[in-house]
Each structure stands twice: as C-alpha cells, then as structure tokens.
Amino acid sequence: MTARDHVTLEIARADGRRSRHVVPVAGAHMRVLDLLLHVRNHADATLGFRYACRVGMCGVCAVRVNGTEGLACQVAVGDLGVDTVTVEPLAGLPVQHDLMVDLAPVLNDLAAIGAALEGGDAAGAESLRTLPPSAGERPAIERQNGCITCGACTSAAHRGGGAAGPGPAALNRALMLALDERDAKGRKRLANLPAMTLSDAALKSLDAVCPVGIPLAAAVRRLQGLRAGAGG
Amino acid sequence: MERASCDVLIIGGGGAALYAAIHCHDANPRLDIMLACKGLVGKSGCTRMVQGGYNVVLHPEDSFDQHYDDTLRGGSLINDQELAWTLVTEAPKRIFELENRYGCFFDRNADGTIHQRPLAGQSFNRTIHRGDLTGIELISRLTEQAFARRLRVVNDLRGVDLLLDQGGRRVAGAILFDYHSGALVRVQAKAVLLATGGAAPLYRITAASIEKTGDGLAMAWRAGAELIDMEMMQFHPTGLIAGGGAITGTVLEEGLRGAGGHLLNAAGERFMERYDPARMERSTRDRVSRSEFMELRAGRGTSEGGVFLDVRHLGKDFLLRSSPGMYRRCLSVGYDMATDPVMVTPTAHFQMGGIRIDRDCRSSLLGLFAAGEDAGGVHGANRLGGNGVAESMVFGARAGDAIAAYLKDAGGATPDRDRAENSAARFTAAKGRAAPGRAYELRAEIGDLAWQNLGLIRSAAGLDQAAGRLAEIEAALAETPVPASAARDPAFAERLNVENLIAVARLIRAAAHERDESRGSHFREDRPETDAGAYYNLVQRRDPSGTTSIQRQAVAFTRRRPEDLAGDTVIAKAAPRPALHATEI
Numbered sequence A: 001m002t003a004r005d006h007v008t009l010e011i012a013r014a015d016g017r018r019s020r021h022v023v024p025v026a027g028a029h030m031r032v033l034d035l036l037l038h039v040r041n042h043a044d045a046t047l048g049f050r051y052a053c054r055v056g057m058c059g060v061c062a063v064r065v066n067g068t069e070g071l072a073c074q075v076a077v078g079d080l081g082v083d084t085v086t087v088e089p090l091a092g093l094p095v096q097h098d099l100m101v102d103l104a105p106v107l108n109d110l111a112a113i114g115a116a117l118e119g120g121d122a123a124g125a126e127s128l129r130t131l132p133p134s135a136g137e138r139p140a141i142e143r144q145n146g147c148i149t150c151g152a153c154t155s156a157a158h159r160g161g162g163a164a165g166p167g168p169a170a171l172n173r174a175l176m177l178a179l180d181e182r183d184a185k186g187r188k189r190l191a192n193l194p195a196m197t198l199s200d201a202a203l204k205s206l207d208a209v210c211p212v213g214i215p216l217a218a219a220v221r222r223l224q225g226l227r228a229g230a231g232g
Numbered sequence B: 001m002e003r004a005s006c007d008v009l010i011i012g013g014g015g016a017a018l019y020a021a022i023h024c025h026d027a028n029p030r031l032d033i034m035l036a037c038k039g040l041v042g043k044s045g046c047t048r049m050v051q052g053g054y055n056v057v058l059h060p061e062d063s064f065d066q067h068y069d070d071t072l073r074g075g076s077l078i079n080d081q082e083l084a085w086t087l088v089t090e091a092p093k094r095i096f097e098l099e100n101r102y103g104c105f106f107d108r109n110a111d112g113t114i115h116q117r118p119l120a121g122q123s124f125n126r127t128i129h130r131g132d133l134t135g136i137e138l139i140s141r142l143t144e145q146a147f148a149r150r151l152r153v154v155n156d157l158r159g160v161d162l163l164l165d166q167g168g169r170r171v172a173g174a175i176l177f178d179y180h181s182g183a184l185v186r187v188q189a190k191a192v193l194l195a196t197g198g199a200a201p202l203y204r205i206t207a208a209s210i211e212k213t214g215d216g217l218a219m220a221w222r223a224g225a226e227l228i229d230m231e232m233m234q235f236h237p238t239g240l241i242a243g244g245g246a247i248t249g250t251v252l253e254e255g256l257r258g259a260g261g262h263l264l265n266a267a268g269e270r271f272m273e274r275y276d277p278a279r280m281e282r283s284t285r286d287r288v289s290r291s292e293f294m295e296l297r298a299g300r301g302t303s304e305g306g307v308f309l310d311v312r313h314l315g316k317d318f319l320l321r322s323s324p325g326m327y328r329r330c331l332s333v334g335y336d337m338a339t340d341p342v343m344v345t346p347t348a349h350f351q352m353g354g355i356r357i358d359r360d361c362r363s364s365l366l367g368l369f370a371a372g373e374d375a376g377g378v379h380g381a382n383r384l385g386g387n388g389v390a391e392s393m394v395f396g397a398r399a400g401d402a403i404a405a406y407l408k409d410a411g412g413a414t415p416d417r418d419r420a421e422n423s424a425a426r427f428t429a430a431k432g433r434a435a436p437g438r439a440y441e442l443r444a445e446i447g448d449l450a451w452q453n454l455g456l457i458r459s460a461a462g463l464d465q466a467a468g469r470l471a472e473i474e475a476a477l478a479e480t481p482v483p484a485s486a487a488r489d490p491a492f493a494e495r496l497n498v499e500n501l502i503a504v505a506r507l508i509r510a511a512a513h514e515r516d517e518s519r520g521s522h523f524r525e526d527r528p529e530t531d532a533g534a535y536y537n538l539v540q541r542r543d544p545s546g547t548t549s550i551q552r553q554a555v556a557f558t559r560r561r562p563e564d565l566a567g568d569t570v571i572a573k574a575a576p577r578p579a580l581h582a583t584e585i
C-alpha cells in the first residue's frame, strides 16, 4: 500500500445528494473523522456528524465507510487502501442530519427488554462480594461486556436482510443479565424475550463490525440455547 | 419560543447528571424529571472516558483519613474541607450501590477480593477499575438504570441560559436550544441542576470530550451564581500526538510513567533532571506537564510541539500485560511502544474550578444546584487521578437527594420575562460579514490563546495580552451570522460554544491574574513561589449591572490545618497489573 496524500471523500447527505471533496491526508494513520473535520472546517460548514471522545469509547461516530460499519474516529484512511472513501450513515436507523442517525431505536430496544439489573436481596449490601474472576458465569459475562451502543450491529443486521425482534446489542445485554447471579430476574428474563431472526451469515457479520470486538453471534446462539433449555 | 415545564431540570448527560436523575427519582418517584443533554445522554462527556478508575477506601489497612490527607495535599490545601471529606466518606457507598444495585462490576484479584491499583499522589493502592475501560462500565449501567426509570430524556438539547425570578436570586428554569428544530425551548422548573462537565476543551490540546465548552459555567456566571477558583485547570503530561489528527491530546495513562517510563526532549535528554531531579518522571502531573511546556518553549521539543515518552526499556511483554489498550492505541497511530518513543504533549484534562456549592450541591442561587466537574472546591488546586469520577458519583447522588428534599417544601418561581427575552435576543437572525464557518476558526483561535496565555505558564503580561485578544475574538464572533433557521446548523452551534468559551476564558484570566502566587496547577512565572502563609479561594460573581467581582476568601480549616499536612506526594511505583479480567490463578 502506498501512502496517498489525497483521497476523494464522498459523503451521503441529508437531502439525498452525495457531496464530493478532495481532502488531503496528512498520514496513513489519519482517521475518517479527520477527513470529515477537514470538510466541515474548510469546505462545508454545515456538514452534520457526531463525535465526542475520539478514542473509540463513546460510539457516537459510527458510520458506514465504503459500505462497512466502523467508528469514524478509529478507521484509518491508510488501512482502506483506496482512492475514494465513501461515508454513509448507519443503515436501518432514522437519519437526522447527514451522517447523524437517531440511536433511539437501539436504546429503546434495550429499555424494552428491561435491560437493567434488578437488584435482589443483596442490592442494599454495604460491601462488595468476594468473587474470583473465574467463578461461575463471570468469565462468560465479561466476554460479552463493553458494548458502546454505537449501532454498528443494528446497521449490519439491517443490511443482512433485516431482523425482527430486539437488536443484537439488546440480546447481548439480556444474556449478560440472564447469567448474572445478582439479577433478581436472572433466567426468567429469557421467557418473554422475542426471538431474533437472522441468518448465520448475517450473524457472523455482526462480529466483524463490532468495533469493540464483542462476540455477538455467540451471544445470540447461547441465548437461543438457554431458551430452548428452559423450554421456551 | 416553545414552552415546557417540569419539576427538576437536569442539564448534562454524564455521570453526575445520570446519578442525580436516578437518585432524585428514587427519592420521590412522582417528581417530573427532565434530562437535557447537548449530545447523547450517557454517550457524551468524560465519565465514559475514565480509564484509571475510582478512588475509594475499602481495604482494612487504608482509611478515610489517609485518602482525605492525600486529597488535600494534592489540592495544595485550598480544597473546601467539607466537600473533600464528603467525597472521601461517601465514595464507598456509591461503589456498593453501583455494583450491588446498578449492576457494575469491578475487577477482582484471583482470590475474589476487589483489585485496587496505585495512582499518583496516593499513599495507598485504592483505585478500583474495570480494566482500562472503567468509564464505559459506569456510564452504561447508569444509563440503563435511568432508562429503566422511564425518565424524560432529551438528546441534542443544550442549556443556553438560566431563567431567574424577578428578584434575580432564584432560578426558575432554563432556556434550551434544540439542535434539530433550531428552536429555543423555555423550560420552567422548580429546581435546575448544572452538570455539563466544565471547560477543559477551551484549550487547543485537550483530552476531554470535545462538546464540553463551559456552558454550565457560563450559564451560572451570567445568572450571577458564585464561581470558585476558576484559575485551577489540570493538564495531563502524556497526551498523544498523532500528526494533525483529532486523536491528538487523548491521554496515555499515567501508569506508564509510574512503571518507569522516561521523558526525553528532542535532543534525547531526560529533561526532568532539570526540574525535579529527585522525583524525575514520577513527579506530580502539574510539575511534569509544566516541565514539558518549558522544554517546548525553550525550543527543545520536536517540530510537532512534543517531547517523547520512552518506555522501550520496559519491554514488550510488560507493556502488553500492563497497558494493552494504550499499546493498541499507539500502534494505531504508528508508534510501537516497544520499539519507538511516543511523541507526547501536555493536554488539558480537568477543570478543578467551577460553580461554588455546599455539601448538598446548592449554589449561591436558590433552586440552582451543580455537581461533577461543573462544581468547584472539592479538589482545590489540583485533582488526584481517581477522584474526578468519584466526585461525579458522590455529588451526583447528593444533588439528586438534595433536590428531592428541597422540593418537599419549595414551589416554583415565575421567570422574569424581560430576562428571558433578553437571552432570546441573541438568537434573532442577523446577517454577518463573516462566513458561518468562521466560528470554527475562532474556536481554534481561542484554543491557541488559552494554550499560550491561560495554560501551564502564566504571567501578568501574558494575562493582560489575553484580555485584548479575547475582545478581538468576541468582536470577530459578532460578525458571524445568526441564521433565520438555526435547525441542524453545526456552525451556529459552534458560535454558541465560542461565546461560552470566551466567558469562561475571561473568568480564568481574571482569577489567574488575581492569584499572584503559584500553587498546584496554577503557575505564574512572574510569581513562582507559593505564598506559604496565605490559603485562600477566589470567588467570582457577576452583579446585575454586569460587572464581575473577584474576592479572596480564606480557606476554612475545619478539619485539617496546614501544619498537619507537611510533605509532598509522588506518583506511586506501579507493579505490573494483572491481565484484564485474568482468569488464571
């Protein structure tokens, strides 16, 4: 791969247009976010996109870069290896302004399945339990932890043919809670959980797009297994 | 102007705001609580970015007194002693609640006890964490708890001004601006909490979340609330330099210095020898940052304005084990820490100063509360790593409880119409001679100015010069247009940002001028000594005529006297920490 000093940036805009900009690339490690900032600061002051943390922790900058979901602050231009970089908003979510989407459906999915710990008897305890990191389901919970609710998986699921039921992020959280011995509902949560219908290929694509590397396909499968085991 | 009303209006969407919302609701579920956030609730702000962790006394050999003394020493003894005591003594309660009730989980030792790591300036390893992604754990669980309570959450709705009653001493709500509709919303509320997270991003190079532009501080100032120690701004010594990229300024964790990392100037010298030969790189954040700045100013930095953090001698194994996240981040911008020195710069990190509060987060205006980084006084002249997020949790919870208690007998006030209209006048369409995009340039200009004159090294001359430059920037901003429809107009949003940054920069400037000594994070090269006998806070307030006064108020030594706390603290020597979520024994 040779270092490019310019790329053509194509941005899907709110009015259905695609704006095209030739943007300098200061180095192979420049991010897609840097290109967007360049356009906004020098070419089109109205360009709408989100960013906050700049280090892959907040998840508000998720977009599709050349068709694939990614965090604009993390995807390096040099890694793309192409002269034209297309940036579009996430799929399957209402577009608000250029690259800004409404993440409410992702968050509402979480709220709809009651994705929040319901403390049991120990909720008011004034101490921390002793719990070796290897105990019980802890390693399994930790493996699924760290979702930044960026919407990348929702977008990928949508592209993979759409999905009925709660999105991957919500299912992942449901699994974590079902396994969590602190949760008053625990596995009872599974009974009322609507199923998520996705092909195997689409499921696999979720793992590929999750910017924090959560094994989402495994989560969905484990959840299905638990439900089958629980007889519902 | 659109209208709305609620009992409690919480402005902000980070840890302090969410914690307050949850506690306020649980104290009285009938209260109508509205959470208005400039970005997305739970996804903007710095709580999410917390890496190091949360300081809390849990170990039987540790004590509140030790944590307290560390906090006061760190703050060069001008902390509000009651606020600091509250921080220390309530930090454990919040951790129990976060883990047992809200569903967070913090890293354990192999035997199942809580893991506590060392951070700078602490006499005991008391920082709990979840890997190096503690903030994500905290904010994700708080956000889902808030959603579970079905609170009214509105995103992309920013606080613009507070509404006051006719007497001007009581807050009656706020004017908010809706990014999507471009409309102003006048929200009448019985109590308002400001939790917008301070103004570290005033500076050209910052580690903080970029949308934080001192809005809460500027709102409080315009309304006439007291602000305290606005000159106190913390810089972190190891902000990454990544070409001209936006990732520049983000923090490489302190543990790398604790573990024995070296700082080198462009000539390869370990320059800390010049500034703090005893402690070298393990000296305090403020001293190391300042030393770097001095090297840069003396022309001993790189052409990109940096120095080098050299951790090669620690070895790849150690680096991968102890700082996997940092290793990856550096690699992603082209430095392999095991083979390359990493270019770093000081970076604006945290604002200690802010709205003056009491233990119940009450400001000097009735009905106005503040918590988290918007509030001042807890940390004095410098904050210890791990005390910031503890502050947001502890005082967020207290604000929620205190507001619910306040509303047991307080009714609402009627907003003064004139004042509301005055504030709305700023949004009246106006042609400008400058292009809308000029606001972005002015943001960069004020960032440069703050960096040069209001940052790590200050002087009376530099501060005087800043006053003139701020007036110029203000005049230039007035030339940018106010669009007839401000809907989805990021350039206009930036204009509002710069307006508030100017207000905050002026408060910082005036306080830095008044404090004619050096203390903690505040360094005056024309007054490099600490005034040994004088412990005071600087309180600023704008009176109705528009003049801002500044007063020295002696620190109340209610729990410790300076002679109780002789000595200084250094960064702890770090042992390699266990692998993330280690499952091995």
Ligand SMILES: Cc1cc2nc3c(=O)[nH]c(=O)nc-3n(C[C@H](O)[C@H](O)[C@H](O)COP(=O)(O)OP(=O)(O)OC[C@H]3O[C@@H](n4cnc5c(N)ncnc54)[C@H](O)[C@@H]3O)c2cc1C
Residues within 6 Å of the ligand: B011, B012, B013, B014, B015, B016, B017, B036, B037, B038, B039, B040, B041, B042, B043, B044, B045, B046, B047, B048, B049, B050, B051, B052, B053, B054, B055, B157, B158, B159, B160, B195, B196, B197, B198, B207, B208, B209, B211, B212, B213, B215, B216, B251, B349, B350, B371, B372, B373, B374, B385, B386, B387, B388, B389, B390, B392
């Ligand atoms: C990189 C980094 C690492 C850190 N690591 C640590 C650590 O390890 N330990 C520690 O103790 N502290 C750490 N801190 C400090 C810590 O993050 C802060 O002390 C704490 O998060 C502040 O919480 P807050 O709720 O006051 O503000 P924030 O979490 O910053 O939230 C501010 C909120 O206000 C919103 N807002 C801003 N303006 C407006 C407006 N006009 N209207 C409405 N909403 C508005 C923002 O969008 C955001 O949601 C770190 C800080 C940074 C930058």
Ligand code: FES
Residues within 6 Å of the ligand: A050, A051, A052, A053, A054, A055, A056, A057, A058, A059, A060, A061, A062, A071, A072, A073, A074
């Ligand atoms: S800006 Fe936060 S993840 Fe990209």
